[in-house]
Amino acid sequence: MTAPITRAVWSFWTKPFRAHHASVWASPQQHLFSWVLSLETARRHFPETVLVTDDAGARMLVDGIGLEFDQVSTELNVLQQHDPEWWVLGKLYTYRAQDVPFVSIDSDVFLWKALPERMQSAALLAQNPENFPFDSGWYRPQVYDVALKATGGWLPPEWEWYVAQRGTQAICCGILGGRRVVFLNDYADRAIRLIEHPRNRTAWSLLGNKIGDNILFEQYFLSACLAYHRQRESSPYHDIDVAFLFDSPEGAFTPQRAREVGYTHLIGGAKGNPILAERLQERVAQSYPAHYERCIQFLNEEIIV
């Protein structure tokens, strides 16, 4: 039996949060409560907790509301000059920085139970696969593929191959991690290069708002990397398989399945749901009253991140 993964990692880049993500939550309180619950539920299963953020993020989460991570890195200060529309960069930089098996957990994900053993021992673990129609889905790989090629941009071979195959699977990364850390580092590095490559700036400027398409570079590109290396026998990543917590989005949204694995993800519009906002507040107030008070105090003092 493989030893369980010990490290849980969170990422928080404040620039995109301030620019647009803060408004997704029902209120600023819920955002902070979610951080408390995400860390405290995961702490039961992972002895090592790590936050990768920037100075402003550390002031808010550590100094402000007193979250107790085992390690806090302000490595995301390097993103100070980056376009906040690329919110996914914070997560990608975090994946790239890891050097031991880990599980990255979104701050709107609560692990009520430990991840199953089959996931703890997996080369790669993630929330669930998701498929979409190639020409008309919420993922728009062809739009970006055409734009980059038309403007002389740079594309990694994994992307080119997968789009040419009209690949229609992505991987939902509410949780992402595993034991093949080098693969995750490489994937994240390529995704970062794809976003930051100087030759791609023309396309980015012509395409305008990219907030909704960040998932292409995290979730779609991850699937592209896996599929690309899987069909190349000489690749060191040829044998990597993914263990999913849910086998499909339908499975994830089935309450019985979520209950069985003890998993909550306030995905998409759920962050603004008033019923969930109330439950979240009650849960934190009851289970973590000290943190609850710190959150309220932090917001009352109007400490602006």
Added chain:
Amino acid sequence: MTIQMNSERGAASKMGQLLRPRYFPRQPITAVDLNAEQAYFTELTRRHNRFLHGCGIVCGLDVLLSENETGEPILRVTPGHAIGPQGDEILVDAPQSIPLADLGLGGECALPSPERRLYLALRYDEQGTQTAPVLPGPCTPVATCEFSRMAAGFQIACLAEPPDGCRDAPACGVLLAELLRQTPPDDDVTLACPAPPADPWVVLAALDLVPAENVVRIDYSVRRQLLSAQRLVEVLRCLVPLVGITPRAGQQASRLLVVISGFRLADASAVRFSGTGVSADVVTQLGNDNRVVAVVDIAADAPLGERTFQVTTPRGLVDSAPFGLTFTVLPRSVYGYPYSYLHYFYGYLVDVDVSLGIGGDLL
């Protein structure tokens, strides 16, 4: 399994069965064998030309009315290249001048008249050259001379009747039926391989006399042009200026780059989509002769469905409609799932409220 075919050599011979010399050690070889070798390859080339290229004027060979140094009217034929009905290559390597009075017709010189249309035509011809001695032998004791080479050339002449070797193409209906055929043909509509015609002439022009003006009018409608593969591609480029648009669809409330590919699209200045709600700005620095790149904005309320588009180039407006090219406006698809959807769970149809996220009831 081997299927024994009925040999129809007798019938096939009208297509021109070819014999190739086969050499073997200690074989006496004569001029007959060597000529047979040449004839084999010459005929093979002719057959290739006839079946794969057809016949007609490949380039040049224009017929022009002109005057010679003394002011007499002449016909000028420019240099050019043609393939004759029998598959011969015909090269006219220098301009040809033909005094109108010298136009040959059945061995006589005659001008066209209102009653008599003439056809100026070209054919392959070859002449013996470079004589060489024939050594005396037991049956031919006296030395003689023979031509040792044949020079490829041509003849230009006037014909009273249109030659039938390289003139009429099959009807378009027959050609299209052949191209699209999915079942064996009826006997009467099949396009069999043509037998080599006896007539070697390629018509350059018809000549008519215009009585009122007492001039010769040159009519090109009887010429049959034979396009090289390269020229054919160029013609297709003219006929089909647009060949694609990528992506072929975009969602409401989005911006994307589209690449419109085609021919002769250099310096395109605008792209316009039919209907409302879809606008485009050409990114001129990214375009070239074969593509136009445009930033397309699709409004949130843009009507859904297919749109045609037009590209403005310095050579005119190119419309996608005749080529069946369209761009489709799709509804906006947003990540985060719909608020409610139906799915099967253990065989039962379940309505899941996804506004609670994943496992929201565990809170």
